[in-house]
Amino acid sequence: MKIKALVAGCALAFAGMSAHAASVNLTGYTKIYLSGATAPDSFLADLANQMLDGVVEYRNRATNSSGVEISGTDYRAFVGTAKSGIPGVTAGTPIVFFKRSKGGSVWGVDPVARAQRIESLNMDDCDLTTRRCGVKGIDPGVAGHEDPSLNNGEISDFGVSDVEPRMFREPFNTENGQPELTDAERAVFENFAVNALMFGQVATNAVPATTVLSRTTYGSMLQGLIRNWEQVDGTDAGVIVCRRVNGSGTQTSYNAFYGSFPCTSAAGGAIAPAGVADSTPEVFTGNGDGSEADPFEIDPSALDGNGKPAYVVIENSGSGDVRKCLFAAQNRQSYKVRGSNDVWYRVLFNNMANPGRAIGVLSLDSYGRETSSTEGGWTFRHMDGAGVFTPSNQTSSAGATGIAPSKQNLLDGKWDFAFELSMQYRNAAVTNDVGDSIPSMNDPVNATKKAFISEFIKRAGSTTYTGNDGGTFTSVPNAYATLPTIGDYTTKPAFVTKFSRGGNSCSPMRRF
Structure with a gap:
């Protein structure tokens, strides 16, 4: 199908903010953007509250089947200050952690590798009572994306996908008519198998x-x-x-x-x-x-x-x-x-x-x-x-x-319809399609971001969330297992799978 040209709609989005719009003051905050799979959304709030103090959550505006405005699930932001215990992050550092789930996993892969601007939560268009916000920006493949004067979307710092980046190939595993990543584009990734x-x-x-x-x-x-x-x-x-x-x-x-x-x-x-x-x-x-x-x-x-x-x-x-x-x-x-x-x-x-x-x-x-x-x-x-x-x-x-x-x-390896959640960030500088020069996550300018992201990835694979171990959370631990490369059979065997694909979705499950 032909990609729709939505320039008129985008212009309205930029020019016509909600009548009750207000800006959330994020002066001095480190902004960290995650995009991609919905899989971690079930424990996202739990993990945000484990890493940040005083969390205030914002979501995108949506409507239900009756046309009534509700809080959406495509975009979320968690505003707070860093707790102690995050290596490389000073306790009390103001942080806002964003998650985009719209479109799913490929949005944690292709636009992350290419450092492209994507549609994002607009923190300048929020109702401070309902904590619902509008969105901004234009996705790749939609008219106006490559015009920096039109596209004020944000760039993801890291992505999450249900499978590793190399699985997102044409013609069935890409979206919006976008080409699959080249070998050179995939080479900018540092990716981690998080959990089963x-x-x-x-x-x-x-x-x-x-x-x-x-x-x-x-x-x-x-x-x-x-x-x-x-x-x-x-x-x-x-x-x-x-x-x-x-x-x-x-x-x-x-x-x-x-x-x-x-x-x-x-x-x-x-x-x-x-x-x-x-x-x-x-x-x-x-x-x-x-x-x-x-x-x-x-x-x-x-x-x-x-x-x-x-x-x-x-x-x-x-x-x-x-x-x-x-x-x-x-x-x-x-x-x-x-x-x-x-x-x-x-x-x-x-x-x-x-x-x-x-x-x-x-x-x-x-x-x-x-x-x-x-x-x-x-x-x-x-x-x-x-x-x-x-x-x-x-x-x-x-x-x-x-x-x-x-x-x-x-x-026990009997249910093999399981894959390994992957998280990835750029380990090289990238110049994107609108001319933005984006530094590597290894650049000193990103030290706080990388430290927070590294701890986030580590905790997402821990038995805390795959086994609901150590506290009562809103997560759904029966959906996940900690990987044998991460988990400890001796102390937490009930939450660690004995089998893995070894980060290769085309490999059969095998015992570790």
Whole structure:
């Protein structure tokens, strides 16, 4: 699809700030920017409060399905002062730590290596009561990005991705029409395997717990090779796939696990994931222009040319959107979402006669949302068997077969749909596409930033968060395990996996 030109919208964003806008005074603060995967978001506030005193959190403005303003999850900022115990950072140093999650993992890779300006939280456009702020800047691939007079976005200091940077290859693991990194661009990275992150097969409650979901049949549904549930459990119903956009780490993980991309070439056996364009043609109503105000319409109740229920693929920007997509399919509600390249869709699940039989892939950090009143209506499923798994209490439904996505199975190497969260920063100076000269993170000017980032990476892989060890946090420890290269089998064996890919997502899991 053609990338939309959003110059008019950007001009409005710069010129028309909210009527209740105010600036957050950050004079004297060290500003540290992290962009990329949503995976660490589950423990982000915990970690920020462990490293900073007096934290005040700001988020982007968003709207719910009723058009009411709420606090978003795409952009966050934690304002505070450094606690003691961070090597290289003086206690009391004023720090504001930013996290951008919009778009997922590729935003912690490509624009970080290239030191590009990206859309960011605008701390000069905040409501100081609600602590909600606007955004600023233009992303790579969107009109106006390379004009420094238009683009006032920020540059990430480091990135996070569900897999290591080399996995983000064309044509399925890049976003906004951007080229993959060259070998020279990847060479500027210092990257670190942080922890093991589990991924799971999910399905709406309309899919019975007794349905057997093998890796091969599930992958074939994700790839559009099985388009009707008749071939899975005998039910004449169309398959609905709620997936992430290209460039997402979750999507990259499922491309590798189910399709062997980019681990092998197409000639060598890699299989392309199905995208929105692979949906049954009859579902596209022809209405809308793809803008946020007038989205393209997709009608999942349509029948194909043979009178069979349609196959539908919906691409979603974030993990929260995948959950909302599953919720809308299960509850037959109209659903509006931003897909790839800022193209918007309205999915008319409300036209369906029965709850949608939808599937998707989510990392296990989504657990606890299965019964949410706005994002629930789905469950994690066993692989190569039947059954529903509840990660919060690590239990399976009665009569379950196959392999459960349990933490113990991760630790024992039985659940291999897991990859290693990666964090990376630039170890060389870069001049970006608007002419900014950005120093290496090893430059003395970045000493405080590098010290904070190094401690952040170290703590993100610790058993404190992978095992909720040493305190009560809001994190979801059953989604992660500390890596054997980091953890201590003697004192913390319950939180350290015995198996790892060794920082290579194309390698099989092996025992350490």
